[in-house]
Amino acid sequence: xxxxxxxxxxxxxxxxxxxxxxxxxxxxxxxxxxxxxxxxxxxxxxxxxxxxxxxxxxxxxxxxxxxxxxxxxxxxxxxxxxxxxxxxxxxxxxxxxxxxxxxxxxxxxxxxxxxxxxxxxxxxxxxxxxxxxxxxxxxxxxxxxxxxxxxxxxxxxxxxxxxxxxxxxxxxxxxxxxx
Ligand SMILES: [Cu+2]
Numbered sequence: 001x002x003x004x005x006x007x008x009x010x011x012x013x014x015x016x017x018x019x020x021x022x023x024x025x026x027x028x029x030x031x032x033x034x035x036x037x038x039x040x041x042x043x044x045x046x047x048x049x050x051x052x053x054x055x056x057x058x059x060x061x062x063x064x065x066x067x068x069x070x071x072x073x074x075x076x077x078x079x080x081x082x083x084x085x086x087x088x089x090x091x092x093x094x095x096x097x098x099x100x101x102x103x104x105x106x107x108x109x110x111x112x113x114x115x116x117x118x119x120x121x122x123x124x125x126x127x128x129x130x131x132x133x134x135x136x137x138x139x140x141x142x143x144x145x146x147x148x149x150x151x152x153x154x155x156x157x158x159x160x161x162x163x164x165x166x167x168x169x170x171x172x173x174x175x176x177x178x179x
Contacts, residue, residue, distance in 0.1 A: 042072040045174035047084065050115065050155065052168035063087050063135070065172035069095075069154055078148050078178060080127065082139040082156065087131040087171075094164035095139045097125040097151035097176065114152035115173035121166075122148055128164035148178050 046068055053063045067084035082095055101119030105111045125148055127141030139156065155173035157166035 042070040043176075045069045045071065045154065045176055047082070047154075047156065047172035047174050048115065050170040050173050052158065053171040055158070055168060057088060061088055063158075063171050065156065067172070069174060069176075071154075071176060071178070073145065073178060076145050077142050078125075078145050079142040080125075080140065080154070082127075082154075083136070084131075084139075084156065084172060085134075085136045087135040087137050088158070089131060089133050089135050091131050091137075092128060092159035092162055092164070093131065093137050093139060093156050093171075094126060094128045094159040094166055095141075095154065095156040096127065097122045097143070097148045097154050097178075099150045100152040114175045115155065115170075117152070118169075119152065122151060125151075126164050128159060128162065130162070145178070151176055151178050 047065060049065055053065055056062045064086035065084050066086045067082065069080055069082040072079045072081075080095075084093075087093065098114070098117075098119040098121050100114055101117030103116060103118040105113065105116045108116065110116075122143070125141060125143040127139040129137050129139045131137035152175060153173055154176045155170040157170050158168050159165060160167045
């Protein structure tokens with residue numbers, strides 16, 4: 001009888017040890033994740049079409065943006081590489097991060113979508129590139145992390161020029177989180 005009880009206690013102690021070990025492993029995994037962020041593991045965001053993509057050129061062309069933004073964060077810097085296809089040919093595009101805006105989208109399916117909030121652009125994050133004849137474009141840029149900590153979305157606009165003056169409210173967008 002006594003032996004059985006002690007054996008039972010042993011199992012209890014063992015199982016509580018196992019639980020603690022599990023917790024430690026979990027914490028360890030979280031620390032690994034944070035380390036991966038610091039080491040520059042990119043976050044990939046699928047860009048969603050924005051209404052201005054419907055704007056037709058004089059030739060009747062409209063963009064059909066498809067692609068991703070890869071955002072790599074280090075201790076001080078946020079680097080972005082955005083690859084899109086389905087863009088207008090030989091056209092300048094400008095992209096940047098935005099802070100949250102205040103537009104009320106309460107009538108829409110996702111009223112909290114930052115892409116629809118019409119927030120201010122973070123100008124220091126500007127990146128400009130020209131699409132090729134096939135409508136593919138790659139936009140790259142780096143910005144001080146402190147500048148974009150409050151960013152809630154990233155979007156791509158058609159550009160009026162090589163300097164990156166936006167020609168529309170945006171053709172492709174994703175909500176983002178910068179850590
Ligand atoms: Cu923008």
